[in-house]
Amino acid sequence: MHDTVDLEDRGVPCVFVSTVEFVDGAEAQARALGTTPIAVYVEHPIQDRTDEEMRALADGALEEIVAKLCNDPG
Amino acid sequence: MTILLDPTSERVPAERPRAERLERLEGRTVGLLDIAKMRGDVFLDRLENRLEARGARVLRFKKPTFTKPAPVDLRSEIARQCDAVVEALAD
């Protein structure tokens, strides 16, 4: 969260991607930094997924990532 | 956790102001910041392909360690070069 908050302070819109396990942590960190998180959450776990499964996770998250970076996802 | 009292008139929300979102993706530079946890690179490789397919230019960055915020030089560089950033993948 610190990186994205710092980059936002510098005027760069950001999205933070994590697994759902990290929701509470992300919210807490963000709140402590004085913001609400702009985050996209993917399914847990990650570590034991095959490459194919990882790519599928990325595909699944793409729309939401783009929506949170842009006003008009197009 | 420390509690501080707000010294302002409290007319604006206590929230930090957020950066403006992009108008569109096409033609913009998106930075992908790898937090350096395992398997994140596969995720980001795929994002890179998909974002390029949408007309964005993609730059890749990687933190030295996920245990600390990114070094200030890296953040400066990212801010300088990118219009938007996706940081992934924390678990």
Add this chain to the structure above:
Amino acid sequence: MSRESTSVSAAAADAAGSKRPELPSGIVAFVKRDCPTCELVAPVLAAIARQVPLTVYSQDDPDFPPEVSRRDDRDLAVSWQHEVEAVPTLLRVESGREVERALGWHREEWETLTGVEGLGPGLPAMRPGCGSLSVDPAHASGLAVRFGGSKLKARRIEVASLEDELEVGFERGWSDGLPVVPPTEARVLAMLEGTSRAPDETVAIVPPDLAPCTVEKVAINAVMAGCKPEYLPIVLAAVEAACTDAFNIHGLLATTMSAGPVLIVNGPIRRRVGLNSGKNVFGQGHRANATIGRALQLVIRNVGGGRPGEVDRATLGNPGKLSFCFAEDEEGSPWSPLSTDLGFEEGIDTVTLFPGEGPRTIVDQTSREPESLARSFAASLRTMYTPKMVLAFDAIVAVSPEHARVFREAGWSKADLVARLHDLTRVRGSEVVRGAGGIAEGLPEAVRDRDLPKFRPGGLLVVHVGGGAGLFSAIIPGWANGEMGSQPVCRPIGDGSSRGDLLSGGLSSDGETFAAQEGVRS
């Protein structure tokens, strides 16, 4: 030592909004085992308990003392909320209200209070107690926050333990460029001890946002500035003065010129809080000087919303905009204090707000005669902004002790000096019209044959400051005055300091605030 209890304590608790636990009726004692006097009187308490209802609150050991009805007050809630300062403390409670209390062991007082005779036959007639744990520094500020926190109304901001709380001030935009002291509840409560005013009392409406500012908000910013609680009344008076229409802080803030609020303090409060009026008076090194001026600017920034690059459009600014506060050296002065020229009696604590720039030094190490020295001052004064800028200015002439001696020895009053300076700073119109001296700037041709003043009537103020050796004085140039500009404003400092009646005559419509009028009194 015994004293009558009044309803003040209960009223204070009500005002604080906390629900004070009611004490049981009868006799109540507060003790701690770790206190030789409490150990000594343990049998006395047992004896009292055999005759009248007695409840004993123990601050450190729920099994002490024996043979009485005990309550565990190890969390010190009851002790704190009933303002127990020493142990043992004995109280008589009737219908839930305290009517009398005694501190320490005192046979006569205890017998009167309890109505029980022959107490402690083997004991000395009296013995002082120990400090109550509830006022022990280790516990006190936590207790203050726990029970006093509810009287603080400001929004709470959470700072994660991984965050550096000194960085928060920068990140949130609260800082003037230097680190600010994190305004925790404990610090703000301690700061509020510096005033008897209620935290939710409105002090002023602060430009440019025209936001209401309470005592609490001033206290928060005073904490951030690094003030001690005893400085708070000065900061409060400064905020009030700055936000008057006469001072026009909005205009002063929004100007492209360089001035900022300059605070000058008169009265006994200077010594009480350690304000510097001597060597390096305009410089660094004294906490009161540095933090009181800073606190005012932080209030304007954070409550009023006045920030550089936004409403503050100063082209150049000046270093005094960080903080510029000093005390006048009254004791060494040949003249009466500045406050007496602005409507107050000597000996009243006041703060004067002046819209000023950084000081410019006047060097004259030779003049022994007052006329010569006054001409040096005038020559410097004429160059304020540029020699061609005339008509409506203000300035403070800060006369050092070595220069003041010249005037003192010649018998010149402050009024004499000021009158002479007004005369000597008049110019011929021909010198200041556009094009004169090869300089395009200037006044219209129409004034060519007139004789013009540099300063407005009443626009020159004199203070006596500085210390040690040095045949130097200084000018603090003012800003524009008049309708669009800013008048110096002098305000009494409240809260147990010396307030008094204003001099008769020349009062402003706001009875307590005196804006600089024409002429000088002394």
